[in-house]
Amino acid sequence: SKLDSANSFMNEPNSGLSKKKKKKNKKKNNGITVSPIERNQQIHLNPERMAQRKARFEETQSKRNTFNPNTSPLNEVSEDLAIDFNNSSAIVGTCLDLEKEYLRLTSAPDPSTVRPIHVLKRSLEMVINHWKQYQDYGYACDQMKSIRQDITVQCIRDSFTVQVYETHARIALEKGDHEEFNQCQSQLKVLYEEIDSNNRKEFIGYLILYYIFSQNKSDLQIFLRKLSKDDVNDEVISHALQVRSAWALKCYHKLFKLYLSAPRMAGYLMDWFLLRERIQALKVIVKSYRPTIPVTFIQKELSF
Amino acid sequence: MAYGNNTDGSRRLGDYISRVVDAISSQDGVALAELLAVSGGSYCDFVASALDITKDASRVVRQVEKVAPLGDMMLQHMRCMHCFFHRHYVDAFNALEKSANAFLQEFRNWESAWAMQALHTIVYDLRTVAELADKEITENGKMPDKLKGAGSFLMKVFGALAGKGPKRVGALYVTCQLFKVYFKLGTVHLCRSVIRSIETARVFDFEEFPTRDRVTYMYYTGRLEVFNDNFVLADQKLVYALSHCNPAKASNIRMVLKYLIPVKLSLGTLPKYSLLQRYNLLEYKEVVQALRMGDIRLLRHALQTHEDQFLRSGVYLVLEKLELQVCRRLMKKIYILQKQKDPGRAHQVKMDSVLKALRWLNIDMDIDEVECIMAILIHRNFIKGYFSHKSKVVVLSKQDAFPVLSARPLTS
Numbered sequence: 225s226k227l228d229s230a231n232s233f234m235n236e237p238n239s240g241l242s243k244k245k246k247k248k249n250k251k252k253n254n255g256i257t258v259s260p261i262e263r264n265q266q267i268h269l270n271p272e273r274m275a276q277r278k279a280r281f282e283e284t285q286s287k288r289n290t291f292n293p294n295t296s297p298l299n300e301v302s303e304d305l306a307i308d309f310n311n312s313s314a315i316v317g318t319c320l321d322l323e324k325e326y327l328r329l330t331s332a333p334d335p336s337t338v339r340p341i342h343v344l345k346r347s348l349e350m351v352i353n354h355w356k357q358y359q360d361y362g363y364a365c366d367q368m369k370s371i372r373q374d375i376t377v378q379c380i381r382d383s384f385t386v387q388v389y390e391t392h393a394r395i396a397l398e399k400g401d402h403e404e405f406n407q408c409q410s411q412l413k414v415l416y417e418e419i420d421s422n423n424r425k426e427f428i429g430y431l432i433l434y435y436i437f438s439q440n441k442s443d444l445q446i447f448l449r450k451l452s453k454d455d456v457n458d459e460v461i462s463h464a465l466q467v468r469s470a471w472a473l474k475c476y477h478k479l480f481k482l483y484l485s486a487p488r489m490a491g492y493l494m495d496w497f498l499l500r501e502r503i504q505a506l507k508v509i510v511k512s513y514r515p516t517i518p519v520t521f522i523q524k525e526l527s528f
Numbered sequence: 529m530a531y532g533n534n535t536d537g538s539r540r541l542g543d544y545i546s547r548v549v550d551a552i553s554s555q556d557g558v559a560l561a562e563l564l565a566v567s568g569g570s571y572c573d574f575v576a577s578a579l580d581i582t583k584d585a586s587r588v589v590r591q592v593e594k595v596a597p598l599g600d601m602m603l604q605h606m607r608c609m610h611c612f613f614h615r616h617y618v619d620a621f622n623a624l625e626k627s628a629n630a631f632l633q634e635f636r637n638w639e640s641a642w643a644m645q646a647l648h649t650i651v652y653d654l655r656t657v658a659e660l661a662d663k664e665i666t667e668n669g670k671m672p673d674k675l676k677g678a679g680s681f682l683m684k685v686f687g688a689l690a691g692k693g694p695k696r697v698g699a700l701y702v703t704c705q706l707f708k709v710y711f712k713l714g715t716v717h718l719c720r721s722v723i724r725s726i727e728t729a730r731v732f733d734f735e736e737f738p739t740r741d742r743v744t745y746m747y748y749t750g751r752l753e754v755f756n757d758n759f760v761l762a763d764q765k766l767v768y769a770l771s772h773c774n775p776a777k778a779s780n781i782r783m784v785l786k787y788l789i790p791v792k793l794s795l796g797t798l799p800k801y802s803l804l805q806r807y808n809l810l811e812y813k814e815v816v817q818a819l820r821m822g823d824i825r826l827l828r829h830a831l832q833t834h835e836d837q838f839l840r841s842g843v844y845l846v847l848e849k850l851e852l853q854v855c856r857r858l859m860k861k862i863y864i865l866q867k868q869k870d871p872g873r874a875h876q877v878k879m880d881s882v883l884k885a886l887r888w889l890n891i892d893m894d895i896d897e898v899e900c901i902m903a904i905l906i907h908r909n910f911i912k913g914y915f916s917h918k919s920k921v922v923v924l925s926k927q928d929a930f931p932v933l934s935a936r937p938l939t940s
Contacts, residue, residue: 417671441845442755446714449839472848477900512906514914521917525896 316340317378322347326370329377339374341384347371348388361399368392386412386421393427397492402437409434426488429460433493436471444468459487467494476505480527502526537582544575545592545602552598552643560646564605566612566624566653575606576613601630608657617660621674624650624657628681636688644698651685651705654678659712679709679718690725696733700726700741707748719752743769743780751787754846762791782807790846793819796853796933811837815847822857825889853933855901856910858885859922860930875913875929879920895920 317338324339324347339347348371355364372392375385393408409431416424428451435444455461463486470478479501483494505526509517522528544563551560563571579585585606589599604627611620628650635643655678662672682705689699703722710718726734726745734742750765766788773780789799789812798816803809814830817823831838831847838844862881867874882898893901902922905911910933912925 441757442716445755445839445842445845446716448844449842469848472845473851474904475897475900477897508903508907512903512915513917515916517917525900 324370425458426460429464432464437497537578540578541588555642557642557645561649567656572609575609579610617664621657621661641694700737704744790843875924877922
C-alpha cells in the first residue's frame with residue numbers, strides 16, 4: 225500500500241497503531257460506509273438539505289480545481305535524508321500522499337511523511353468530497369486531524385490554516401461532535417485575531433450558540449462585550465444574539481421560532497441543546513396550563 | 529534632566545542603596561516599602577535621574593557594604609525605575625519581574641512578616657507596570673502578555689503567604705490584586721482556585737484580615753456571584769462590602785452600588801431616586817422607573833440607550849432578565865384596574881386585555897408569545913394561577929395572586 229513505501233519510522237510494526245486502526249485501514253476503501261442514522265440525520269439526508277450543504281462546500285472551494293480522488297499520486301521517497309531534526313524552525317514536507325492517517329507524534333517528524341502545502345490543499349478537497357459522498361465521520365475526522373498536524377509541524381499559519389479548521393469545524397457540526405467542534409473553534413478564535421476570513425462572522429455566531437449549549441454565562445458575557453457594531457449586523461450573529469436573549473428570558477416560544485429560521489449551519493448547533501430546552505419548556509407548560517392542552521399546540525410551539 | 533557628573537550620580541545611588549540596606553537590617557517595613565515604590569513612589573525620579581548620569585551602576589551596587597544578597601535585586605529594581613521614568617514600560621516590567629523574584633526568595637527566608645508592606649508595594653507595582661506594558665505592546669501591534677506574567681508571579685507570592693503563620697495576614701491583599709488582574713484579563717475562572725485557598729482554612733479566619741482587604745475581597749467575589757446568577761449570595765457579599773466600606777470613600781461606595789443595584793432589583797427591592805442621584809448612578813433611573821410602572825417599552829429603551837455601559841460593567845444580562853418582573857407589574861396593574869371596574873370577575877384576565885396594553889406601549893407581540901410569557905410568569909411564581917389555552921384567559925388565584933417577589937423560591 226501507499227503507506228508502506230514511505231520511508232518512515234511510523235510504519236514499523238510496533239509503531240503504536242492500535243488494532244482498531246489497522247482493521248479500519250483494510251475497510252477504508254470498501255464501498256460506502258455510512259454512519260448509523262440518528263433521528264436528526266433523517267432531516268439531514270433530506271434532499272433539500274443535501275443541496276444546501278453542497279452549496280455551502282462549493283462556496284469554500286470555488287477557486288480550486290476539481291480533483292479526482294481515485295488516482296493515486298506517485299510517491300517520491302525523499303532523497304535528502306540528512307535532515308536536521310534539531311532545527312526547531314518549520315520544516316518543509318516532501319510527502320506526496322493524498323491520504324494520511326493520524327498518528328500522535330512522539331518525536332520530531334520526518335519530512336518525508338509530512339505533506340507540503342500544495343498536497344495538503346488537494347488532500348483537503350479529497351476529504352470534503354469523501355465526506356459528502358460517504359458520510360464516514362471516522363475517516364474524515366482522522367484525515368482532517370492529520371492535515372492539521374502537517375500544517376502545525378510546518379508552522380503554516382495563513383488563510384489555508386483557517387480554511388482547514390473551518391472545514392473540520394463544519395464536519396464536526398454536521399456530525400454533532402461537540403468536543404471536536406470546540407477544539408477547532410478555539411483554534412479559530414485565536415487565528416481570527418491574526419488572519420481575516422470571510423467566514424469569521426459566521427463562526428462568531430456559532431460560538432455564541434456554543435456558549436449557550438455549554439451554559440457558559442460568564443464567558444458569554446465577556447465575549448458579548450467584544451462584539452463590534454459591524455458584527456451585530458451579520459445574519460448569523462444577529463440570529464444567535466436573538467437566540468441568546470430568548471434563552472436568557474426562557475421564552476421558549478421565541479426560541480423555537482428562531483430554530484426554524486436558523487441561517488447556515490446554526491440549526492445543527494441548536495440541535496445540541498434543543499432537547500434540554502424542550503424539557504424546560506414542557507415543565508413550564510405543564511405547570512401553567514390547565515385543564516388540558518392539545519398535543520398539536522405543543523408540537524407547534526416546540527417545533528417538533 | 530541630567531545634572532551633575534558621574535561621581536555625583538554614583539554618590540546618589542550609593543546613598544539610596546545604603547538606605548535600603550539600613551531598612552532591611554533594622555527590619556523597617558514601612559521605610560523599605562517607600563524606598564522600593566515605583567509607580568507613584570518618591571524615590572523613583574531620584575534614582576532614575578541618578579542613573580542617567582552614572583556610568584557603571586553595578587559597580588556602585590557592589591561597593592555598598594552589606595548589600596548582598598540583594599545586590600542583583602537592587603540593580604534590577606533601579607533599572608526598572610529608570611525605564612519607568614523614561615516610559616519604557618515593557619523594559620521596566622521585565623526588570624521589575626526579575627527584582628521581584630529575587631525579593632520573594634529573600635522574603636521566604638525572613639521569619640516574621642515585617643516586610644509585608646514592601647512586598648505589597650512590589651505586588652502593586654508589578655500589576656500596574658504590567659498594565660502599562662501591555663498597552664505599549666498593543667500599540668505596537670503585538671499580543672500583550674505581561675499582565676498574564678504578572679498574574680503567574682502573583683500566584684507564586686500568594687503561595688508563599690497562604691500557609692499558616694504570621695505571613696497569612698498579607699494573603700488577602702495579594703488575592704485582591706490577583707482578582708484585579710484576572711478581571712482585567714477576562715480570565716475570571718482563574719479566581720476560583722485562589723478563593724478556595726482563602727476560604728478553606730480549618731477555621732475560616734476572614735475577620736482577622738484588615739478591613740480594607742475584606743471589603744475589596746467581598747466586592748470581587750460578589751461580582752463573581754453576579755456573573756454566575758447567584759443573586760442571594762451576591763446580595764450577601766456586596767452588602768457586606770457596602771456596610772464595611774469607609775463612608776467617606778464615595779467612589780468605592782459607587783463601585784459596590786453599581787453591582788448591588790441590579791442584584792437588589794432582581795430580588796425585588798427598588799432603590800430610592802435620591803440614592804441614584806447621590807452616587808451618580810443615573811443610568812439605572814429608567815430601569816427602576818420601568819419596574820415601578822410595568823413599562824416594558826421603557827425597560828427595553830433603557831437597555832438600548834446604555835447598552836455599551838451595561839455590557840462593559842457586565843450587568844447587562846442581569847438587567848435584561850428584569851423584563852419578566854416588568855411584565856408582572858403590568859399584569860398587576862391590569863388586575864387592579866379590572867378590580868375597580870368589576871370586582872367579581874377581576875381574577876380572570878383575558879389575553880386580549882394584555883395584548884391591548886402591550887399595543888398601547890407600542891410593543892408588537894403575537895398572542896402565542898404573550899401566552900408563553902404568561903406561562904413563564906406562572907411557572908416562576910410571579911403570578912399564582914393558571915392559564916386556560918382554549919379560552920385564552922389567565923385565571924388568577926383568588927388569594928395572593930401576586931406573591932411578594934422576595935418570597936419566591938429562587939430558580940436559576
